Amino acid sequence: MWIKSYSMVTKEVTKEQMWQLWSDVNRWPVWDKSLETTKLEGEFAAGNSYIFQPKGSPKMKLKIHEAVVNHKFTDITSFPLAKMYGEHTFEETRDGLKLTTTMKVVGLLGFLWRKLVAQKIVDSLPQDMLTQIEAAKKLQP
DSSP states (O other): OEEEEEEEEESSSOHHHHHHHHHOGGGHHHHOTTEEEEEEESSSSTTOEEEEEETTSOOEEEEEEEEETTTEEEEEEEETTEEEEEEEEEEEETTEEEEEEEEEEESTTHHHHIIIIIHHHHHHHHHHHHHHHHHHHTSOO
16 A cells, blocks of 8 residues: 655635535636546535546546545545545644645555556645645635
8 A cells, every 4th residue: 555645734715615626526627737627427425426537648437435525525546456545635723724635545556556647646736736726716715
């Protein structure tokens, strides 16, 4: 198993704005320019799935494993002989809203999917979180 987390604290957005940003899956490509398309099947709730396609990559189907409004959600990507979990949390602290993304890869071929996919996601998290904050600031609190 491989796990990496990245956190950032901000006073620029609320947990409600971050939840609104993330739960509107079909609009992710508006603020995340690395995405070709995203499409939520049903509501943003545990058990439902969405299509996710980075630019230049094939479409993938991700499942929402957990969704706690204004607090966190976890999605699962299934690869051959491995799974990748992406957990996104929003925690109010006295210093501001703490945003944390934790990526976990498990399974027999986890080492391969870590190298091919997960490490790139982790490496881009600092800039991605700044982009998310900028996009969330435009939403109604």
